[in-house]
Each structure stands twice: as structure tokens, then as C-alpha cells.
Amino acid sequence: MIIDCHGHFTTAPPALGEWRERQIRAFEESGERVSPGELRITDDEIRTAIEQGQLKLQQERGTDLTLFSPGAGKMAHHYGDERTSLDWSRVSNDLIARVCALFPGKFVGVCQLPQSPGAALAASVRNSVAELERCVEELGFVGCLLNPDPSDGFWQAPPLTDRVYYPLYEKLTELDVPAMIHVAMSRNPALQGTCAHYLNGDTAAFMQLCQSELFQDFPTLKLILPHGGGAVPYHWGRYRGFLLDQGRPPLEEAVLRNVFFDTCVYHRRGLELLVDVIPTANVLFASEMIGAVRAVDPETGRRFDDTKYLLDSIPALDGTARQAVYGGNALRVFGRLEGVLKGTMK
Amino acid sequence: MIIDCHGHFTTAPPALGEWRERQIRAFEESGERVSPGELRITDDEIRTAIEQGQLKLQQERGTDLTLFSPGAGKMAHHYGDERTSLDWSRVSNDLIARVCALFPGKFVGVCQLPQSPGAALAASVRNSVAELERCVEELGFVGCLLNPDPSDGFWQAPPLTDRVYYPLYEKLTELDVPAMIHVAMSRNPALQGTCAHYLNGDTAAFMQLCQSELFQDFPTLKLILPHGGGAVPYHWGRYRGFLLDQGRPPLEEAVLRNVFFDTCVYHRRGLELLVDVIPTANVLFASEMIGAVRAVDPETGRRFDDTKYLLDSIPALDGTARQAVYGGNALRVFGRLEGVLKGTMK
Numbered sequence: 001m002i003i004d005c006h007g008h009f010t011t012a013p014p015a016l017g018e019w020r021e022r023q024i025r026a027f028e029e030s031g032e033r034v035s036p037g038e039l040r041i042t043d044d045e046i047r048t049a050i051e052q053g054q055l056k057l058q059q060e061r062g063t064d065l066t067l068f069s070p071g072a073g074k075m076a077h078h079y080g081d082e083r084t085s086l087d088w089s090r091v092s093n094d095l096i097a098r099v100c101a102l103f104p105g106k107f108v109g110v111c112q113l114p115q116s117p118g119a120a121l122a123a124s125v126r127n128s129v130a131e132l133e134r135c136v137e138e139l140g141f142v143g144c145l146l147n148p149d150p151s152d153g154f155w156q157a158p159p160l161t162d163r164v165y166y167p168l169y170e171k172l173t174e175l176d177v178p179a180m181i182h183v184a185m186s187r188n189p190a191l192q193g194t195c196a197h198y199l200n201g202d203t204a205a206f207m208q209l210c211q212s213e214l215f216q217d218f219p220t221l222k223l224i225l226p227h228g229g230g231a232v233p234y235h236w237g238r239y240r241g242f243l244l245d246q247g248r249p250p251l252e253e254a255v256l257r258n259v260f261f262d263t264c265v266y267h268r269r270g271l272e273l274l275v276d277v278i279p280t281a282n283v284l285f286a287s288e289m290i291g292a293v294r295a296v297d298p299e300t301g302r303r304f305d306d307t308k309y310l311l312d313s314i315p316a317l318d319g320t321a322r323q324a325v326y327g328g329n330a331l332r333v334f335g336r337l338e339g340v341l342k343g344t345m346k
Numbered sequence: 347m348i349i350d351c352h353g354h355f356t357t358a359p360p361a362l363g364e365w366r367e368r369q370i371r372a373f374e375e376s377g378e379r380v381s382p383g384e385l386r387i388t389d390d391e392i393r394t395a396i397e398q399g400q401l402k403l404q405q406e407r408g409t410d411l412t413l414f415s416p417g418a419g420k421m422a423h424h425y426g427d428e429r430t431s432l433d434w435s436r437v438s439n440d441l442i443a444r445v446c447a448l449f450p451g452k453f454v455g456v457c458q459l460p461q462s463p464g465a466a467l468a469a470s471v472r473n474s475v476a477e478l479e480r481c482v483e484e485l486g487f488v489g490c491l492l493n494p495d496p497s498d499g500f501w502q503a504p505p506l507t508d509r510v511y512y513p514l515y516e517k518l519t520e521l522d523v524p525a526m527i528h529v530a531m532s533r534n535p536a537l538q539g540t541c542a543h544y545l546n547g548d549t550a551a552f553m554q555l556c557q558s559e560l561f562q563d564f565p566t567l568k569l570i571l572p573h574g575g576g577a578v579p580y581h582w583g584r585y586r587g588f589l590l591d592q593g594r595p596p597l598e599e600a601v602l603r604n605v606f607f608d609t610c611v612y613h614r615r616g617l618e619l620l621v622d623v624i625p626t627a628n629v630l631f632a633s634e635m636i637g638a639v640r641a642v643d644p645e646t647g648r649r650f651d652d653t654k655y656l657l658d659s660i661p662a663l664d665g666t667a668r669q670a671v672y673g674g675n676a677l678r679v680f681g682r683l684e685g686v687l688k689g690t691m692k
Binding site: 159190211235292305 | 494495499500501502503504505534535536537538540541542543545546549550552553554556557573574576577579580581582583584585586587588590591611612613615616618619622623638639640641643644650651
């Protein structure tokens with residue numbers, strides 16, 4: 001089974017974005033709330049969006065299953081207050097649950113968390129624990145997205161290793177679900193979203209983990225860095241050297257029992273480096289479709305985000321390793337996935 | 347001639363750091379200034395610092411010349427006001443000039459600019475123009491460091507492509523000197539300096555350039571991205587795809603006439619990717635010594651920052667290409683360097 005661990009519902013019916021705009025405007029203008037119940041999307045609208053989008057690409061590329069989350073940029077945690085983020089997360093996650101129910105075995109849910117920046121951070125982590133539990137226990141989700149910068153481009157929060165996040169890590173380990181560390185949009189004109197803020201978020205988070213004792217406190221916690229880990233594999237020697245300079249244990253010990261990298265790198269040379277530098281057990285197949293880049297690469301005739309096509313062309317990724325990267329690792333990292341697929345878990 | 351285009355005076359005599367601490371404390375406590383004339387460093391102290399540090403490594407590694415700038419982290423542009431940064435830049439740059447005078451043909455200067463964040467940004471760009479001119483015309487410097495985040499970790503400034511920076515680009519092109527885009531320290535606990543903020547600065551700046559018309563306005567402007575360009579070469583396909591999505595010209599046209607990458611990547615696999623993905627004409631040899639990582643790599647028995655050792659071991663980098671990367675490109679990008687070395691320019 002080929003499992004794409006990183007897909008977003010970027011093709012959601014327009015009513016979703018319209019509800020969100022009304023929600024933001026109402027709060028900004030008068031502090032009022034828009035009820036989640038006001039959102040109307042039919043099953044047919046969902047079917048069309050998925051069948052012409054993510055499912056079509058799954059079939060064309062020969063992948064089997066996508067771990068599916070709301071549009072990451074659209075999480076936009078800086079808007080409103082913690083209730084704003086909570087309502088928006090429930091709306092977004094409920095829609096993902098409907099996709100998964102309409103296409104069983106094709107999509108399994110990964111939830112957005114109701115994070116908020118600034119003074120609301122601690123309260124928003126508590127809300128995130130509850131929303132995570134709801135999504136996993138009631139909706140059958142198998143993971144979540146965790147935004148290391150809920151200020152959306154100004155890096156106002158403490159590192160992810162701060163104790164303010166510990167209630168979330170307790171719940172993640174208790175439920176045996178991983179978090180993908182994924183920033184949302186950037187509202188900072190100096191930091192473009194998909195090609196700067198996204199990659200910078202991955203790089204910053206990795207370094208936070210390298211400097212901390214988080215995995216001593218949570219030895220079974222599993223975190224996934226998307227977009228091939230930002231700059232990390234390309235600068236692997238820099239990190240190895242830094243840990244040596246600091247007298248810390250090597251990366252294998254410090255982070256590789258707990259940190260995984262997805263394959264959202266959109267050219268063959270980059271993917272070759274990834275699977276060469278990072279141990280096979282730590283690499284999870286992913287495409288990020290439909291998302292950051294939509295064009296067809298004139299050099300390959302395939303879409304840039306067709307990472308399966310690129311990985312298939314790397315001979316060094318042999319039988320056993322290929323199987324691990326394409327699915328085996330995901331089944332291990334997403335501890336509830338097998339149960340959800342067999343219907344033994346919700 | 348092997349030219350290392352990225353070296354910092356991180357081993358400066360302690361009196362320099364002590365002066366800086368007095369300067370910051372005096373301003374914070376009472377708004378007072380500490381005179382640059384109060385700094386006392388003897389030629390012997392400079393000789394010792396260089397002979398036991400950068401010069402020793404030059405000789406061990408068989409490189410000839412280092413383009414030498416003040417410690418990048420220590421630029422710390424967020425402290426004080428624009429006069430604070432101006433005094434500190436003059437002190438730091440004058441010290442670099444003394445190194446270059448004591449070791450002719452071994453070190454040529456690259457200056458720090460007196461940038462400041464926030465309301466002082468525009469005034470600090472005007473000061474930067476004057477300090478650049480002083481360093482190039484009077485001290486024989488051949489380039490400068492340009493910080494894309496003078497807030498030091500909170501990304502408060504507009505992108506480098508904003509018109510507020512245009513007076514600097516006018517002066518850079520007039521003088522025919524390039525700028526290396528290099529952040530300073532990070533005071534943000536979420537963004538470690540050398541392994542997160544540095545790389546993120548490179549990545550963010552590249553994307554700013556990709557989105558702008560800067561090089562239409564300044565067709566001869568030359569900018570260098572240090573640290574192998576942050577995440578950029580590893581994600582080359584993402585950038586290619588993004589430009590296609592946006593209907594913009596390809597990277598070769600959009601940025602590669604003006605943007606160059608140094609080789610501060612501390613493992614062989616990373617450097618192989620760099621010289622494979624980025625055209626040879628756009629890669630400049632550099633080590634960043636003595637700086638980010640000081641340890642010896644147990645896998646090679648060499649220091650991580652001995653990038654010459656690593657590049658020497660890459661067979662794909664052949665005769666002509668090797669010569670270009672090791673020195674030919676630097677002589678082209680640093681337009682005044684040949685004249686300075688021949689003594690025909692100050």
C-alpha cells in the first residue's frame with residue numbers, strides 16, 4: 001500500500017472559504033461569532049471536489065491512500081481569538097471527516113488544531129488537546145498539524161519544546177498519534193508562504209528539537225517535518241557539527257528516534273539527497289498535493305508534486321527501503337492507521 | 347588563486363566585545379555614547395588572533411585569500427538606534443581594515459552596514475550608503491554584508507526588494523561591489539542563530555528576489571547567498587515550479603544573472619547537490635571560517651568547515667569548473683578585487 005502522508009483539502013468547495021471570511025469579518029467588525037452550523041456543503045460538492053482533484057491524482061499516480069488535512073495555509077491561526085480558531089478548526093476538521101467517510105480507504109483524516117498566538121497560546125493548547133481527542137476518538141483521525149508559528153510569519157511564540165505545549169504532547173503520546181509540524185500562512189511580506197515560510201518553519205522546528213530534552217520527556221512522541229525537512233538534509237553536516245560543538249549526543253540519538261521527514265521535494269536531485277542522507281526508516285512518502293506547486297515540470301512532463309514518479313526513478317531506493325518509504329514507515333509512525341483502515345478503530 | 351569569499355573576524359581580541367558591551371549598556375541606561383576612540387587594540391593582538399586562527403587555517407587548507415568581514419552574528423542591528431549601529435559598524439570595519447593592512451594579499455575587507463530596524467530603517471539605509479562608500483573608497487573593501495532582518499529574529503522589515511533599499515543598490519552598482527545577504531544574530535528563542543535563522547534568512551531572501559523586479563531596475567547588481575543558499579538548491583524544483591505557476595520567467599533569467607551561492611555546506615552530499623543543481627558560474631568557494639561550526643567531523647577527520655577538503659573530493663567538479671568555483675567567479679563577482687590585489691585600487 002502506497003500512503004501519501006501529506007495531502008491538503010485545498011480544493012474544498014467555495015462555501016468553506018466564504019464561511020471563513022464571514023467569520024473573520026464578523027469578529028473584526030463587532031466581535032460576533034458565525035455559527036459553524038451556517039456552513040452548507042453537500043456531499044455531491046465534496047465528491048466533485050475530490051474526484052476531480054486529489055482522487056484523480058491518486059489514481060493517475062498509483063498511490064492508494066492520502067492522510068488528509070485541511071489546507072495548511074488557511075489555518076491562519078493569527079485571526080481572531082482562541083474561540084475563532086476553535087470554531088474554524090471544528091468546521092475544517094468536520095469537513096475532512098466527511099471526505100474520509102465518502103471515500104473510505106482512500107483518505108484518512110489529519111486534523112488542524114485551534115492554536116492561537118500571544119496571550120491566547122496556553123488556552124489554545126488546551127483547546128487543541130480537546131479538539132485532537134475529538135478528532136481521533138470520534139472522527140477516526142490519525143494525526144494532527146502543529147503550527148510552530150501561530151503568529152503567521154512573525155515568530156512570536158516560544159519554541160515547540162516549551163512546556164506550554166506539554167499537555168498536547170501528553171495527549172499525542174497517550175493517543176499514539178504523531179504531529180506534522182506545519183506552519184500556516186505568512187502575513188509577513190518579507191516571508192513568502194510556500195517557498196520561504198514553509199521551509200523556514202521546518203528548519204526552525206528541527207533546530208528547536210535539536211536543542212531540547214523534549215524526547216527525554218516524551219520518548220514515544222513522533223513528529224514529522226514536511227517539505228523534506230526544509231533545509232535540514234542539505235545541511236546535515238552543519239547540524240552534526242553543531243551538536244558536537246555543544247557536547248550533545250549525535251542526531252541519531254538526539255532526534256532520529258522521534259523525528260521523520262516527508263518527501264515533498266520537487267526535483268529528483270533533492271530527493272536523492274534526502275533518501276541518501278536521512279535513514280530510510282525516517283522518510284515518509286508524501287506529495288503535498290494539491291498544493292504548493294501545481295505546474296507541470298517541462299523537464300519531466302509530470303507535475304512537480306508527482307514525487308512518486310521522481311522516487312520511482314531513484315535506483316538507490318531499493319526494494320525493502322522503497323516499501324518502507326512508500327508505506328511501511330507511515331504505518332509505524334501513524335500508530336492508529338492500521339486499526340482505522342481495518343475498521344477496528346473509529 | 348583560491349579565494350574564500352566568506353570569512354568572519356570571530357576571533358577578534360576581547361577588547362572589541364568589551365567596547366560593544368559598554369556601548370550597548372551606556373545607551374540603554376542613559377542614552378549616552380561610547381566613543382569609538384576608546385577602543386584599544388594593538389597590532390600584536392590582531393596578529394596573534396589572525397595567525398593562530400584564520401591565517402593558520404588558510405595555510406593548512408591551502409587557500410590563498412579570504413574576503414573578510416566582521417562577525418555576522420555580532421552585527422546585532424537591533425540594539426540602540428541608528429547612531430549605535432553607525433558607531434559599531436565603523437569600529438568593526440576599521441578593525442577589519444587593520445587586519446587587511448597587516449596581512450596584505452591574505453585578507454581583503456567586506457564591511458558590515460549600519461542597519462537598524464523599525465522607524466530607523468530608512469535613515470539607516472542612508473547611513474549604510476555612506477559607510478559602504480567609506481569602506482570601499484577609503485579602506486579598499488570589495489563588498490558588504492546586508493542583513494534582511496535588522497530586527498534580529500522577528501522579521502519586522504519589508505523585503506530587501508522594497509524601494510527603501512534602493513539608495514544602497516544604486517551605490518553598490520555604482521561602486522561595482524556585491525552584497526552578501528547575511529542575517530545577524532537571532533534574539534528570538536524560537537529561531538536558533540547559525541542553524542536556523544542563518545539558513546532561513548538565505549531562503550527568505552531568495553524568495554523575495556524571485557518575486558520582484560529588482561534586477562530589472564538594477565541589472566548589474568550582484569548578491570551572494572551564503573550557507574549554500576539556505577534551503578534553495580535542495581528545493582530547486584519547488585522554486586522552478588513556483589515561477590511557472592506565477593507565469594514568471596525561469597530562474598536562469600529571473601535571478602541567476604545576479605544571484606550567487608557560496609559553498610558553506612558542511613558535508614559532501616550537500617556540496618554535491620549544490621554544484622550539480624546550481625550552474626558553476628553561480629557558485630563561489632567559501633568556508634565561513636572561523637564560525638558556525640568548529641568541531642572536527644569524525645567521519646572525515648577534518649573540521650566541518652573545511653569545505654575545500656570536501657569540494658576537492660567531488661570528481662564531478664572538474665578542471666575548469668573547479669577553477670571558476672575556487673576563484674574565477676569571485677574575481678568576476680567582486681568587481682574591484684583584482685584591482686585591490688594589484689594595488690591599483692585602494
